[in-house]
Amino acid sequence: MKILITGVAGFVGSNLAKSLLQRGHNVTGIDNLNYGFLRNIDAIKEDKNFQFFMGDIANPLILKDVKADIIIHLASQKIPRYTNALRTLEENYLMLRNVVHKCIMDKSKILFASTSDVYGKNPNVPFSENSDLVMGPTTVKRWAYALSKMYGEQYIIANHEEYGLNYTITRFFGSYGPNQNLTWWGGPQSVFIEKAFKKEAIDIHGDGLQTRTFTYVEDTVNALIACIENENSNNEIFNTGPKDNAEITIKDLAILIWKLVNGKDSEPKLNFIPYSTFGNYEDVMRRVPDITKLCSKLGFKPQWDLEQGLIETINWQKQFI
Numbered sequence: 001m002k003i004l005i006t007g008v009a010g011f012v013g014s015n016l017a018k019s020l021l022q023r024g025h026n027v028t029g030i031d032n033l034n035y036g037f038l039r040n041i042d043a044i045k046e047d048k049n050f051q052f053f054m055g056d057i058a059n060p061l062i063l064k065d066v067k068a069d070i071i072i073h074l075a076s077q078k079i080p081r082y083t084n085a086l087r088t089l090e091e092n093y094l095m096l097r098n099v100v101h102k103c104i105m106d107k108s109k110i111l112f113a114s115t116s117d118v119y120g121k122n123p124n125v126p127f128s129e130n131s132d133l134v135m136g137p138t139t140v141k142r143w144a145y146a147l148s149k150m151y152g153e154q155y156i157i158a159n160h161e162e163y164g165l166n167y168t169i170t171r172f173f174g175s176y177g178p179n180q181n182l183t184w185w186g187g188p189q190s191v192f193i194e195k196a197f198k199k200e201a202i203d204i205h206g207d208g209l210q211t212r213t214f215t216y217v218e219d220t221v222n223a224l225i226a227c228i229e230n231e232n233s234n235n236e237i238f239n240t241g242p243k244d245n246a247e248i249t250i251k252d253l254a255i256l257i258w259k260l261v262n263g264k265d266s267e268p269k270l271n272f273i274p275y276s277t278f279g280n281y282e283d284v285m286r287r288v289p290d291i292t293k294l295c296s297k298l299g300f301k302p303q304w305d306l307e308q309g310l311i312e313t314i315n316w317q318k319q320f321i
């Protein structure tokens, strides 16, 4: 297949591009390198089936001369914890609009990367694809990300109804692994690993009892490949999460990472930061996916345990310390 990946130099995009090339697909990637890195696509840049363009997906002209059977739309702004909500809302909309129009014109499929954050504050875990999406007040800017992705999902489905757009939507639950962004942009595990290596206190937001599930990137990529190659994924939404829905508190994640880096007898240093430090901020207290649909409809089977995946990730991240 001819596959276009937006955000190819980012974490998921670079891992996905590598696997797709290994499977014999032709991959074109676009990235403006705002949050991605050329080093992430170093290993594939000479592949004859890979083309890279640097550019902004918010500019419709960037997509003009590319043709693909499917566009994997990964480029995105994320939770505006340290940036502004306006950019998240505007850029995510503009990029998606351009990609959707392109798909309709060329009769290509869109695979859209949504997020577990769309379930928001729904207390009823595990979340299935039909669960309610419960947002906090619009005065809390962190919800701008989830709202931009909810809007994106609804926009795609409306275009399916009006123009027959073929789509798959994946809601990722905390992916991690090689090529992850080394700041908070990449998720808590990136910064926890760095702090553990430096034997500095790990910053934990709130009391650390909020839970998450973490999906090793190979599992995330294999779920995406199933969505790309299996027609049962057409016009469906899939949660994309780890084996056994392994839920862990952020505090336990920090302790686990500390001990994997510094040895099991080492005493972790933890520093609890009150949410009030972030201004008008709200966190999600539990986040657990039900991935039955992905497994039963597409034959997907996640393989990686958290500890095993973290060891791989720590070994990769060591080079940057």
Ligand SMILES: NC(=O)c1ccc[n+]([C@@H]2O[C@H](COP(=O)([O-])OP(=O)(O)OC[C@H]3O[C@@H](n4cnc5c(N)ncnc54)[C@H](O)[C@@H]3O)[C@@H](O)[C@H]2O)c1
Pocket (backbone or CB within 6 Å): 006, 007, 008, 009, 010, 011, 012, 013, 030, 031, 032, 033, 034, 035, 036, 037, 055, 056, 057, 058, 073, 074, 075, 076, 077, 078, 091, 095, 113, 114, 115, 116, 171, 172, 173, 174, 175, 176, 181, 187
């Ligand atoms: N990684 C996760 O755990 C996770 C969880 C939930 C959802 N997601 C979603 O999955 C997708 C990929 O996530 P990721 O972790 O690889 O993110 P990432 O930030 O590492 O990669 C995204 C890439 O998109 C690029 N990009 C952003 N805006 C762009 C623009 N206007 N034009 C061109 N390129 C642009 C960035 O430079 C970056 O390389 C995103 O849509 C994200 O919202 C990821």
